[in-house]
Ligand code: PEP
C-alpha cells in the first residue's frame with residue numbers, strides 16, 4: 174500500500190503512540206472499551222425539533238447529540254442552517270438532556286463562535302483538506318471530529334488529522350462516511366476497510382457514519398452493525414423526530430422507532446464484541 178512508502182504522518186501514527194487514544198467529553202468517551210453513538214438531526218431546524226430529537230436519542234441510549242447549524246449544501250438554494258441561533262438551540266438541548274453536542278464548523282473565522290456552544294467541533298467531508306480550517310481547529314481546546322473527504326485516500330485523511338495535531342490539538346476523532354465511487358445505488362460507498370487500516374496505522378479513535386454513507390434509512394442498520402463488527406469505536410447516525418418533514422437528509426434519517434431498534438441491536442452486539450454495553 175502506498176501508505177508504506179509515502180507515509181509521513183508522525184503524531185497520528187501508531188509508532189508515535191502505541192496505546193489507543195481515548196477522548197472524554199462530559200460523561201461520554203470515544204475510543205477505549207465502550208462504543209459511542211452520536212445521534213441527532215442532520216440540521217437544527219427549530220428549538221422544538223432539536224429538543225425532541227435530543228430527548229428521543231437520549232432515551233434510546235445515544236451518548237452524544239449532533240445537529241448542524243452551518244450546513245455545507247451542494248446547492249446554494251438549499252437550507253443552509255440556522256447559524257448562531259441553531260447553535261444556541263443545540264446547546265440548550267444538550268444541557269437539558271445532559272448530552273455533549275457536536276456541530277460542524279465550515280469557516281476558520283467561526284471557530285471561536287462555534288466553540289462557545291459545542292463540545293466537539295466537526296470538520297465535514299467537503300472541508301477535510303481546508304488546511305486553514307484544520308490549523309484553526311488545531312488551536313482549539315475542543316476535540317475535533319474529522320470526516321473523511323468524499324474522494325480522500327486514507328493517507329490524505331490521516332495527514333489532515335496530522336495538521337490538527339501538529340497545530341496543538343491531540344483530540345481527533347476520525348469518521349468514515351463513505352467515499353465517491355462509480356456506484357450510484359447508494360449515496361456513497363461505505364469503505365469499511367478503512368476501519369482496520371486506520372486502527373493499524375493510527376492510535377486515533379474511528380467511528381462510522383452509515384447515514385451519509387448510504388443516503389437511505391433502510392441501509393443504515395445493517396451497515397451500522399457491520400461497522401462495529403469491523404472494529405469501529407462507534408457510530409454517527411442521523412435521527413429526526415419526523416424524517417418526512419426534515420429540511421435536510423430526510424431520506425437517510427432514522428425515525429424514533431428505527432433508532433430505538435438500532436440501539437437495541439447495537440447493545441446486543443456490543444456484548445458479543447466485548448466492547449461493553451453502550452450506556453443507556
Ligand atoms: C454532516 O454530518 O452533517 C455532513 C454534512 O456530513 P458529510 O460532511 O460527511 O457530508
Ligand code: MN
Nearest residue numbers: 215411421422
Ligand atoms: Mn446530513
